[in-house]
Amino acid sequence: MAKQKVTIIGAGNVGATTAQRIFDKGYADVVLIDILEGIPQGKSLDILESGPVVGSDSKIIGDNNYESSKNSDVIVITAGIARKPGMSRDDLLLTNMKIVGEVTKNVCSYSPNAILIVVSNPLDAMVQHAHKISKFPKQRVLGMAGILDTARFKSFLADELNVSVNSISAYVLGGHGDTMVPVIKSTTVGGVPISDLIPSKRLEEIVQRTRDGGAEIVGFLKTGSAYYAPSASIVQMVESILFDKKEILPCAAFLEGEYDINGLFVGVPIKIGKSGVEEIVTIELSSSEQKALKNSADSVKELTEIMYKND
Numbered sequence: 001m002a003k004q005k006v007t008i009i010g011a012g013n014v015g016a017t018t019a020q021r022i023f024d025k026g027y028a029d030v031v032l033i034d035i036l037e038g039i040p041q042g043k044s045l046d047i048l049e050s051g052p053v054v055g056s057d058s059k060i061i062g063d064n065n066y067e068s069s070k071n072s073d074v075i076v077i078t079a080g081i082a083r084k085p086g087m088s089r090d091d092l093l094l095t096n097m098k099i100v101g102e103v104t105k106n107v108c109s110y111s112p113n114a115i116l117i118v119v120s121n122p123l124d125a126m127v128q129h130a131h132k133i134s135k136f137p138k139q140r141v142l143g144m145a146g147i148l149d150t151a152r153f154k155s156f157l158a159d160e161l162n163v164s165v166n167s168i169s170a171y172v173l174g175g176h177g178d179t180m181v182p183v184i185k186s187t188t189v190g191g192v193p194i195s196d197l198i199p200s201k202r203l204e205e206i207v208q209r210t211r212d213g214g215a216e217i218v219g220f221l222k223t224g225s226a227y228y229a230p231s232a233s234i235v236q237m238v239e240s241i242l243f244d245k246k247e248i249l250p251c252a253a254f255l256e257g258e259y260d261i262n263g264l265f266v267g268v269p270i271k272i273g274k275s276g277v278e279e280i281v282t283i284e285l286s287s288s289e290q291k292a293l294k295n296s297a298d299s300v301k302e303l304t305e306i307m308y309k310n311d
């Protein structure tokens with residue numbers, strides 16, 4: 001039986017690492033596309049040649065054209081420029097809007113039934129734009145950010161409390177930026193509310209480190225932004241789709257009234273399966289968290305207004 005097919009646009013740090021992670025597991029064939037000649041071909045060949053060692057029989061090819069992506073089950077868009085020190089994700093807006101628009105048009109024409117995962121930043125605005133350009137139904141377009149922000153939050157909490165990351169239950173919602181909303185009310189460690197375990201001042205510091213998590217990495221790397229945790233987060237979404245796992249994960253999804261937000265992509269818990277967004281899950285928020293989520297949605301709205309001011 002033919003394996004399912006995942007196409008990744010952008011063979012840079014995030015795209016190539018995602019390709020490698022999926023290839024290593026061997027459950028899907030991978031197509032890696034980039035505008036730079038030779039880069040997707042060279043990286044794909046290198047990954048392919050690791051097959052006998054890691055035990056993967058997946059196929060992986062690199063290309064500068066989109067035809068090889070035909071009939072993909074899942075498309076991941078990572079094309080664009082990444083942040084340099086001192087840049088916010090929003091500084092990337094108009095450059096990445098152009099890139100994401102162009103690649104979405106190309107890739108979706110070859111795979112009209114695929115599920116589209118957008119990763120390029122600023123995430124919430126880029127997924128909004130990809131949705132518009134693809135003309136795909138809202139269920140088949142989603143953005144990766146909440147899993148990453150949540151993973152950062154959980155990593156810091158696990159470190160603070162010296163417990164396994166697997167014992168922590170948490171969600172970071174909202175836009176992928178300074179206004180993201182770690183939901184303290186539903187954060188538990190082994191079922192115990194986090195506010196019983198960490199004093200509120202220290203918790204606030206951990207929340208702030210989570211908000212600055214991307215910038216902390218950019219500060220170290222200097223020439224680019226994070227890609228190991230982002231690619232792991234993408235793969236969790238891809239697997240929930242390909243294996244119809246129906247995991248409930250925080251992702252950017254198009255809201256039409258849920259959480260009192262309308263017509264915008266914002267990070268919320270969703271049930272993710274073979275049809276994409278199968279349900280938007282409503283969790284209880286405190287009134288300050290609800291306010292923070294609304295505030296986060298307003299910042300996403302501001303970016304979409306900049307993108308479409310000449311429409």
Ligand code: APR
Nearest residue numbers: 010011012013014015034035078079080081082119120121
């Ligand atoms: N078509 C295809 N690929 C493109 C295009 C395009 N029009 N424009 C740029 N690219 C490619 C670049 O050639 C590069 O190989 O996108 C790739 C981006 O890779 P990196 O610069 O390594 O950036 P990366 O760290 O992978 O981040 C990609 O994900 O997390 C976000 O903020 C990040 O928006 C950024 C994106």
